[in-house]
Amino acid sequence: MKGDDEMTRGELAKRTGLSMATIRYYEDTGVLPAPSRGANGYRIYTDDYLVKIKFIIAAKSLGYSLKEIQETLELLNKETRAEVLEEIVRNKIVEIEQNISKLRMLQALLAGLLETEKEEIENYMGTFRSPET
Known part of the structure; x- marks a missing residue:
C-alpha cells in the first residue's frame, strides 16, 4: 500500500510533465537517486522527487547542463x-x-x-x- 506522498514512475511523470523515459534517464545517469522499491518490486517515488525534478527543470531552463545539475544536487544532499x-x-x-x-x-x-x-x-x-x- 502506497502512502499519500508515494507514487509510481508514471504518476511522477504525469505530475512533472516529464516522460517516464526522461525520469529513467535521470536515474541511469545519476542525476536522480534510485528510488526504493515496494514489495511488488515497483519503484516508489516520494514528494522529494517532485522537488528534485522541479529543480532540474528550472536549472535546465537557466542553461545548466545535467552534469552541473547533478553536481549541485549532490552538494545539496550534503550539508553544504x-x-x-x-x-x-x-x-x-x-x-x-x-x-x-x-x-x-x-x-x-x-x-x-x-x-x-x-x-x-x-x-x-x-x-x-x-x-x-
Missing part, C-alpha cells in the same frame, strides 16, 4: 554551506556573460555581412564551390 552554492551561481553568471559576448560578436559579424555588396558576397561564396571540370 550556502557560500559554495553561491560560488556555483557566480560561475554560471560569468559563463553566461561570456556567451553573451560571443553572441554579440557573431551578431556584429552577421550584420556586417548584410552590409557587404552582393557581388562581393557571391565572390566569397564561389571560393567554397568545387571547380567545374
